[in-house]
Amino acid sequence: MKxxxxxxxxxxxxxxxxxxxxxxxxxxxxxxYYIRFESGWFETDIHPSFTDAVVTGAILLIxxxxxxxxxxxxxxxxxxxxxxxxxSVIKTSFFFNFLLFFFVFLDSSQRPRLLxxxxxxxxxxxxxxxxxxxRRLQKFLRQKKVIQIPVVxxxxxxxxxxxxxxxxxxxxxxxxxxxxxxxxxxxENENFNIPxxxxxxxxxxxxxxxxxxxxxxxxxxxxxxxxxxANRCAERQVVVKIVPDLYDVLTGLVKTFPLYSIPLIEIxxxxxxxxxAFLKRTLDIVVSLIVLIGGLPLWIIVGILIKLDSKGxxxxxxxxxxxxxxxxxxxxxxxxxxxAEKTGPKTTVINDPRVTRxxxxxxxxxxxxxxxxxxxxxxxxxxxxxxxxxxxxxxxxSKMVPLFKRRLVVRPGITGWNQVKSPLFEISVEHLKNRxxxxxxxxxxxxxxxxxxIILRTIYLVLRGRGQx
Numbered sequence: 001m002k003x004x005x006x007x008x009x010x011x012x013x014x015x016x017x018x019x020x021x022x023x024x025x026x027x028x029x030x031x032x033y034y035i036r037f038e039s040g041w042f043e044t045d046i047h048p049s050f051t052d053a054v055v056t057g058a059i060l061l062i063x064x065x066x067x068x069x070x071x072x073x074x075x076x077x078x079x080x081x082x083x084x085x086x087x088s089v090i091k092t093s094f095f096f097n098f099l100l101f102f103f104v105f106l107d108s109s110q111r112p113r114l115l116x117x118x119x120x121x122x123x124x125x126x127x128x129x130x131x132x133x134x135r136r137l138q139k140f141l142r143q144k145k146v147i148q149i150p151v152v153x154x155x156x157x158x159x160x161x162x163x164x165x166x167x168x169x170x171x172x173x174x175x176x177x178x179x180x181x182x183x184x185x186x187x188e189n190e191n192f193n194i195p196x197x198x199x200x201x202x203x204x205x206x207x208x209x210x211x212x213x214x215x216x217x218x219x220x221x222x223x224x225x226x227x228x229x230a231n232r233c234a235e236r237q238v239v240v241k242i243v244p245d246l247y248d249v250l251t252g253l254v255k256t257f258p259l260y261s262i263p264l265i266e267i268x269x270x271x272x273x274x275x276x277a278f279l280k281r282t283l284d285i286v287v288s289l290i291v292l293i294g295g296l297p298l299w300i301i302v303g304i305l306i307k308l309d310s311k312g313x314x315x316x317x318x319x320x321x322x323x324x325x326x327x328x329x330x331x332x333x334x335x336x337x338x339x340a341e342k343t344g345p346k347t348t349v350i351n352d353p354r355v356t357r358x359x360x361x362x363x364x365x366x367x368x369x370x371x372x373x374x375x376x377x378x379x380x381x382x383x384x385x386x387x388x389x390x391x392x393x394x395x396x397x398s399k400m401v402p403l404f405k406r407r408l409v410v411r412p413g414i415t416g417w418n419q420v421k422s423p424l425f426e427i428s429v430e431h432l433k434n435r436x437x438x439x440x441x442x443x444x445x446x447x448x449x450x451x452x453x454i455i456l457r458t459i460y461l462v463l464r465g466r467g468q469x
Contacts, residue, residue, distance in 0.1 A: 013076045016138055018065070020130035025064045028123040029057045035118060064123070067096040070275035085131060093124040142174030149174050152211045154181040154202070154229065155243075159217035163243065164194075178209045183218065183225075202229070206236050217243040231406040235325065271410065271446050279448055284383050288373040295370070302333060302367060309358040312338030315371055320388035323411045328380040330388060331371035335359025366462050372414050384451040385413025386439040401432045407439045410446070417442040417450075420457035 037047055048056065068074060071092040073085075101116040141147045153160050153167075160180055167175050180196045197205050206214075214233050216226065226242065233240045272280065292299075303314040312334055320330040336354040355363065362368035375381040381388065386407040389397070398404045418438035442450065 013134070013138055014074045016134040017074055017131065020134040021065065021068060021127060022061065024126035024130035025061050025123065026057065028119075028126040029060055032119050032122050033057075035122075036115065063100075064096070068092060070273075070278065071096075072273045072275075074274075082132075082135065086128060089127055089131065090124055093127065094120060097123070138174075139172045143171045145171075145174075145176075147174050148176035149213065150178050150209065150211045151175045151213045151215055152179045152181060152205055152209055153177055153215045153217065154183070154199075155215075155217035156183050156219050159219055159243065163215060163217045175213075178211060179205050181205060202232060206232065206238060210236075211238055213239045213241060215241050215243070227406075234406060234409045237324070271443060276446075276448055280382065280451060281379075283448070283451070284376050284379075287383055288377040291370065291373045292377070299370060302362070302370075305358050306334055306356075310337055310356045319391060320412065321391055321394050321408060322380050322388060323408060325405075325408050326380075327391065328375065330381075331374055333362055333368045333371060335362045335368045366458075369414055376414065380411070382411040382413045384415060384442075384454045385411050386416050386442065387419065388412030397432055401436060404432065404436060407436070407443070410443055415454060415458040417454055420454055420461060 033053060035041060071088070073088060073092060097116060097120040100119070138147065151167075153163055155163070160182060164177060164180070167173060167177055177194055180194055181199055181202060182196060183199050214229070216229060218225075230240050306314050314334060316332045316334040316336070318330050318332070319327055322328045335356060336359055337356060359368065372381060376383060394405065416439065418435050421438055442454075
C-alpha cells in the first residue's frame, strides 16, 4: 500500500507520464480525425457525428492508457536513459497500433495500411514529445525542490560522503537525504547537517525516516551484509540502489543502469511487469474456480470420508504468514486427529503418527491442500510461490537463517520451486538454506513461463504420489 501511494502521488514521475500521455493521445486523435475525415486526402462516405467522434476518442484514450500500463511504460523512467524510454514507446506504439489495424481497419476500403502508418507516426511523435516535456518539468521541479524523494545513504565513510556530495551537486535528482548510516561507526559528519547513525540502527532509521530508496556505497562489499540490508528493505518496500564495486563493473559481473554520472545496481520491489502480474492473477482465479467448482462432487466425498474416519471438523484452519508479513487463515482438509497439537505447534515429519488413515491418502495425493484454492481465489495466496509458514515457525526459522523473511515479498503459493525439487521436508539449517536458495531463485526469476513449468512438475509429482505423510 505504501509503495502504491508513493507511485501515484502528485510528485510521482508516473503522474507526469499519465498526464502528458492523455494530452498526447488526445492531440494525436484530433489530428488523425482531421486527416481522415476533414482533409480530403481520403475519400469516405462516413462522417461521424460529434458525439461519435468524442466516444471514439474516449475509447482510444482508455485503450492506449491500458496498453501503456501493461507494457510497463508507467514506471520511474526519469532516472533511466531517455533512449530506453524512446525505444520502449516506439515498440509499444507499433504493437498496439497493429492490433488496431487488425481489428478496426482490416475490413476498411480506405487505404488501411496508409492510415495505420499515419496513426502510428502521429501518436508515437506526440507521446514521445509529451514524455520529453514530462522529463523537463520533473527536472525543473526537482531543481526547485518542489519534488523531493526521501533517501538514506548507507556505506563506508569515504564512499558515503563522495555519493552525498554528488547528490548535492546534481540537484535535478531531487533526492532529499534524511540520514547517513556508516558501517565504520564514524560519527563525524564533515559539516553536513544530516543525522548519522550506526549500522545497528538500520531498522530504526527505516521505520522512522520511511525513505523511498536506500543508496548503498561500500568499498569491498560483503555479500552477506548486502543480502541482509536488501532483506530488511524489501520488508518495508524500500527500493535499494547499490554503487557496484569497480571490479564487478570491469568484469561484467553485475548489470547496472546509469543514474546520471553514477552506474547503479537496482534491487526493485516490482518483480513482475504489470501485464505479467495481471496474467498471473488471472491464471490464479481461473484455475481456482475450475478446481473448486469442477471438483465439487469429489470434495464432498472427501469431506464425508474425513468425518467417518475420525472425530473433528472437515476443514483445518491455521494462521499463516502471507505477503509482506500479513497474517491470513489458511484452509486444508483435516488430515490429522483433532487433538494433534494439544502439546503445542509441531512441524509434520515422515510417517507422523498424528496423521489419520484418510489423511495419509490425502497427503500422498496433496488433496489435503485443495481448500487452499479458496485462499488463492481471495488473493491471499497464489498457485505458485514459496510455501506459507506459521508465524511461530517464521520467527524460529529466521533465527536459524536470518534471510528467511525475504520470502515474504511475494504471495505464498500452493506449490513452488522448492516443492517440485525437494518434496520432503526436514528441519535443519542446511535444509532451510537450500530451501531459501530455491525460493530466492523463484522470486528473482518470476515469470508466467516458470509458473507453468512448476505447475506441470507438480501435476507429475501428484500423479506419482510423491507427497509427505
